[in-house]
Amino acid sequence: MKKNDLYNQQVEKQSQLAKCSLCSAKRFSICGKMDETQVKKVDSFKRTKNYKDKQPIFFQGDPVKSYFNVRSGNVKIYRLLDDGRMHIMGFLYPGDFMGLSSDQDTYLNSAEAIGNAEICSFAISEFDDLNKNSPEITKELLKRNFQEIEFMQKQSIIIGKLHAKDRLMEFFKNISAQRKKIGLPDNPISLPMNRQDIADYLALTIETVSRGITELKNDQKIKMIDKNKLYIN
Amino acid sequence: MKKNDLYNQQVEKQSQLAKCSLCSAKRFSICGKMDETQVKKVDSFKRTKNYKDKQPIFFQGDPVKSYFNVRSGNVKIYRLLDDGRMHIMGFLYPGDFMGLSSDQDTYLNSAEAIGNAEICSFAISEFDDLNKNSPEITKELLKRNFQEIEFMQKQSIIIGKLHAKDRLMEFFKNISAQRKKIGLPDNPISLPMNRQDIADYLALTIETVSRGITELKNDQKIKMIDKNKLYIN
DNA sequence: AAAAATCTTTGATCTAGATCAAAAAACTTT
DNA sequence: AAAGTTTTTTGATCTAGATCAAAGATTTTT
Numbered sequence: 064m065k066k067n068d069l070y071n072q073q074v075e076k077q078s079q080l081a082k083c084s085l086c087s088a089k090r091f092s093i094c095g096k097m098d099e100t101q102v103k104k105v106d107s108f109k110r111t112k113n114y115k116d117k118q119p120i121f122f123q124g125d126p127v128k129s130y131f132n133v134r135s136g137n138v139k140i141y142r143l144l145d146d147g148r149m150h151i152m153g154f155l156y157p158g159d160f161m162g163l164s165s166d167q168d169t170y171l172n173s174a175e176a177i178g179n180a181e182i183c184s185f186a187i188s189e190f191d192d193l194n195k196n197s198p199e200i201t202k203e204l205l206k207r208n209f210q211e212i213e214f215m216q217k218q219s220i221i222i223g224k225l226h227a228k229d230r231l232m233e234f235f236k237n238i239s240a241q242r243k244k245i246g247l248p249d250n251p252i253s254l255p256m257n258r259q260d261i262a263d264y265l266a267l268t269i270e271t272v273s274r275g276i277t278e279l280k281n282d283q284k285i286k287m288i289d290k291n292k293l294y295i296n
Numbered sequence: 297m298k299k300n301d302l303y304n305q306q307v308e309k310q311s312q313l314a315k316c317s318l319c320s321a322k323r324f325s326i327c328g329k330m331d332e333t334q335v336k337k338v339d340s341f342k343r344t345k346n347y348k349d350k351q352p353i354f355f356q357g358d359p360v361k362s363y364f365n366v367r368s369g370n371v372k373i374y375r376l377l378d379d380g381r382m383h384i385m386g387f388l389y390p391g392d393f394m395g396l397s398s399d400q401d402t403y404l405n406s407a408e409a410i411g412n413a414e415i416c417s418f419a420i421s422e423f424d425d426l427n428k429n430s431p432e433i434t435k436e437l438l439k440r441n442f443q444e445i446e447f448m449q450k451q452s453i454i455i456g457k458l459h460a461k462d463r464l465m466e467f468f469k470n471i472s473a474q475r476k477k478i479g480l481p482d483n484p485i486s487l488p489m490n491r492q493d494i495a496d497y498l499a500l501t502i503e504t505v506s507r508g509i510t511e512l513k514n515d516q517k518i519k520m521i522d523k524n525k526l527y528i529n
Numbered sequence: 530a531a532a533a534a535t536c537t538t539t540g541a542t543c544t545a546g547a548t549c550a551a552a553a554a555a556c557t558t559t
Numbered sequence: 560a561a562a563g564t565t566t567t568t569t570g571a572t573c574t575a576g577a578t579c580a581a582a583g584a585t586t587t588t589t
Contacts, residue, residue, distance in 0.1 A: 150453045165442035208441035209398035215448035222456045223499030266456030
């Protein structure tokens with residue numbers, strides 16, 4: 064059987080292992096802002112699933128039924144354009160929350176796992192209920208939204224104004240900072256996504272990404288440890 | 297005296313005219329979500345100022361002392377890059393709120409008036425106070441943030457994936473939609489900003505913007521009424 | 530209303546990154 | 560471990576939009 068088989072049956076993680084109290088992403092998650100009663104409630108209504116590489120989590124246009132939280136692994140958030148091209152909005156890391164939007168009707172973007180990922184899902188009604196009665200959660204959501212706006216602003220400068228090599232360098236630095244935030248070594252970094260994903264994220268082609276990496280290597284700005292692992296000088 | 301003199305002395309709008317009850321932007325503003333008591337409070341602590349073309353409202357790096365609301369006119373939100381280039385994050389219209397950020401410490405972007413604009417300012421402490429005790433205001437802020445994220449996502453696709461002519465066309469359509477939202481005719485539209493601003497917003501050069509407009513005219517996609525007014529076919 | 534300043538358009542040329550093509554490397558399956 | 564598949568890199572060529580340059584419009588000042 065192929066490694067990346069989308070139709071692979073998923074086994075729901077058994078409750079013992081999925082418990083919030085054992086969640087390594089809790090500290091960086093929205094759940095980290097909840098009190099014990101709230102976490103207990105989340106623990107009871109959340110579902111935790113293991114996703115394989117390239118397995119879809121939700122798709123643009125689908126009705127919004129759940130919100131999601133990344134427990135481990137990575138996720139890419141992307142939009143398919145009418146002409147079939149893909150634009151990647153961002154990559155998610157453990158502790159990142161997704162699925163909320165302004166209209167709450169249908170998902171605007173699609174999400175799929177990059178490599179193996181554990182994702183918790185919350186039915187919107189139950190999560191909204193919890194949120195409604197908790198200013199802490201609302202405040203945390205607001206804060207995360209502001210951070211996302213600021214990140215998107217930086218990203219629009221990167222895409223709009225920087226050359227290919229500089230976009231790549233900023234991308235590597237962002238991964239480094241993100242890793243630090245969740246307690247991983249910030250150098251060297253690993254690239255969970257492939258070259259095409261990097262291209263679709265930075266608004267470049269795969270060839271330009273490849274050439275850019277080669278040149279950054281020659282310029283001694285980075286050192287490739289292997290295809291998906293690099294050291295930033 | 298030059299029309300766009302930055303150092304023009306401002307006359308604070310007299311309270312009678314600046315009253316919230318007479319504000320034509322109230323319906324589209326955050327203030328439109330407030331009850332009478334809250335509006336009364338806002339009315340008492342807000343300050344309303346007239347800005348002239350190119351006059352700064354706040355500057356990136358300055359300590360955040362106030363939030364702002366556009367009462368009339370237009371504003372550009374931009375970031376100056378290290379090399380002196382400008383990236384415009386967006387254009388604001390009556391009813392738009394600005395100044396809030398995730399860290400609340402310093403402004404990340406700069407803001408200046410495009411043409412004459414009336415802007416209300418709120419001292420952060422007084423506004424935060426109001427917000428703290430009003431779930432409606434918080435909810436409205438959250439909603440606006442989501443809309444901004446979604447707008448930025450669309451914008452990143454426009455900048456990253458579309459050709460010059462298509463970027464311009466999307467830009468005109470966005471202005472049209474925005475005008476409709478605030479009760480102005482959605483066609484023809486006026487362009488309050490100049491060609492350089494459009495270029496800095498769409499990550500193009502002024503020459504490419506100019507040529508793009510000429511070509512859209514030739515393709516019968518738009519009809520220029522004058523330099524700053526156009527009809528979308 | 531003429532002169533000066535600013536903004537916009539048009540023309541000629543250049544280039545970063547796209548596209549087309551193929552080799553090399555890294556994985557998967559048998 | 561050989562064959563097949565997918566991903567990444569490298570090479571050659573092309574092009575949309577940048578850059579450099581100057582002419583027209585429009586606005587501001589005198």
